[in-house]
Amino acid sequence: MEKTYQIIWADDEIDALLDETSKALLLKLHVDVVKCNNATMLEEKLKNVNYRIDAVIVDANFTARDFTPSDETIVSGLRRAMRLIGEYRHLPFYLYTQRVNLSDLVDEDELSYFKDNNAIFFKGNGLLPLLNRIKDDVDKINSAEFQIDNQYKQELNYFQIFDKQCHAKSYNLIRELLKQSREGSLTGTERYFNQFRSEILENMNAVSAYFGIVPEGLSLNNFSLFLCSKAEKFKLNEEILPKPLHMMMQFIVRMVQDGSHKRASLQYEVHQFVSEREDTLIIQSLLFAIIELISWFIPYLAMHMDKQQNLANWQFQD
Secondary structure (H helix, E strand, O other), X not given: OOOOEEEEXXXXXXXXXXXXXXXXXXXXXXXXXXXXXXXXXXXXHHHHOOOOOOEEEEOOOOOOOOOOOOOOOOOHHHHHHHHHHHHOOOOOEEEEEOOOOHHHOOOHHHHHHHHHOOOXXXXXXXXXXXXXXXXXXXXXXXXXXXXXXXXXXXXXXXXXXXXXXXXXXXXHHHHHHHHHXXXXXXXXXXXXXXXXXXXXXXXXXXXXXXXXXXXXXXXXXXXXXXXXXXXXXXXXXXXXXXXXXXXXXHHXXXXXXXXXXXXXXXXXXXXXXXXXXXXXXXXXXXXXXXXXXXXXXXXXXHHOOOHHHHHOOEEEOO
């Protein structure tokens, strides 16, 4: 079935704009239009429409309240529509106007949203360029990549910082797994255990040792125990890993260590279980646990880069 795009279009001359030619073009491009004559109607439609809206088109010259066509100097509708942009940030707005000299009507900063997003279209160029742009933007917004990059913007930024600090390649791994998880396309998940270990845990251990946060040469199991204040040979003056993350840290390390090997004799037989059942939930649980771990680690590292102070936080004990 062909995808349909739902848009709200606010213009005091909307009925004249939607002539037979325009309707044929909209039908061809699978675009449905909700018509508004003024900004009050636009606001009501945005609040009360009971189905998905993908985008909004507004005119430069239209009124906030009146139903009759306005003259070319009235921009109360545009100004009210611009306030709605802040309220409906998930929707792209487009300015479709006959006026070329928009600065004669409104200040430059009032058009900043449309200018910054290259979202000003002129009626003299026809409707097709605007509709094609709307379709492209909506497809992008609805893509898994766009949604992941927006929903996990801060978390993915932490992995970019982690990669620069550790010379690792975790960002692409985590972003791709989030995308596949969103799409439901995860397959062959047993291979990710080794990537979690080599790209994230081992690098985290190495950079922690470099800055003296942990002793050098710790195995991953001992690294986990050290962060959780459970290493037998070491005493911490101040706790490193927050207590709510202790069990999660141990879960990550144990599952990743076990899942990185195919031998059935391992304690948890994770690799065998995941490969035989084509399981994806274990990898997804590890994925989000690792995101939580790195989201703690990068801010902590930023505040603990003095090696001598870090070394003073722990001692060997008999």
